[in-house]
Amino acid sequence: MKIGIVVFSKTNNTFSVAERLQDALVKQGFDAVIDRVIPVNDNPGPKEPITFQHFPDLSAYDVIIFGSPVWAFSLAGVMKAYLAELPTLSGKKVFCFVTKQLASKFTGGNKAIRQIRSAVAAKNATVDQGFIISWKDKNREAAIADCIDQIATAL
Numbered sequence: 001m002k003i004g005i006v007v008f009s010k011t012n013n014t015f016s017v018a019e020r021l022q023d024a025l026v027k028q029g030f031d032a033v034i035d036r037v038i039p040v041n042d043n044p045g046p047k048e049p050i051t052f053q054h055f056p057d058l059s060a061y062d063v064i065i066f067g068s069p070v071w072a073f074s075l076a077g078v079m080k081a082y083l084a085e086l087p088t089l090s091g092k093k094v095f096c097f098v099t100k101q102l103a104s105k106f107t108g109g110n111k112a113i114r115q116i117r118s119a120v121a122a123k124n125a126t127v128d129q130g131f132i133i134s135w136k137d138k139n140r141e142a143a144i145a146d147c148i149d150q151i152a153t154a155l
C-alpha cells in the first residue's frame, strides 16, 4: 500500500505537518512519501489562472492525504485548482488536513474541509476524515498528534 501525502504549502506550516505525518507513518512501517503541489505563482491574484510547476500524479497511490492552508476563509485557491484538474480518484482511500492561523474553526477551517470533501466527491472518492490545525492555538501540538494518530489508526 503506497501513501501519497500531497501538499500545497507556501510558508511551510502545512509542509511541516506533512513531514511529521510521513515520519510517523514510515516509523509504523508504511510506505509514505510527500508529493508537493507547486504552482508557477504561489501568490496568485483572485482572477489569475493557476498553472503548475509540479502537478502530482496520484495514480501510484492507494491512499492520498491532501494538505493545504486556509486562505481568505476558504481552501487555498492553488489546492482548489489542483483538485479540480485531477482525474478520477475512484478506489483511493482519502484523508485531508488544513492548517490555518486563527484558533476558531469558523475562520475557514470547516469550509476548507468541506471544499476538499466536495472536490474529492466530484472525482468519485470520499474523504474518510479531515483535520484542522490552527497554528496560533495553544493545543496545536495535540491537534497534530491527533491527526497523525487517527490517520494511522484508519489505515
Ligand SMILES: Cc1cc2nc3c(=O)[nH]c(=O)nc-3n(C[C@H](O)[C@H](O)[C@H](O)COP(=O)(O)O)c2cc1C
Pocket: 008, 009, 010, 011, 012, 013, 014, 015, 068, 069, 070, 071, 072, 073, 074, 099, 100, 101, 102, 103, 107, 108, 135
Ligand atoms: C493569502 C492568505 C490568506 C490567509 N487567510 C487565512 C484565513 O482566512 N484564516 C486563517 O485562519 N488563516 C489564514 N491565513 C494563514 C494561513 O492559513 C496559515 O498561516 C497556514 O498555516 C499557512 O500554511 P503554509 O505555511 O503551509 O503556507 C492566510 C494566509 C495567507 C497567505
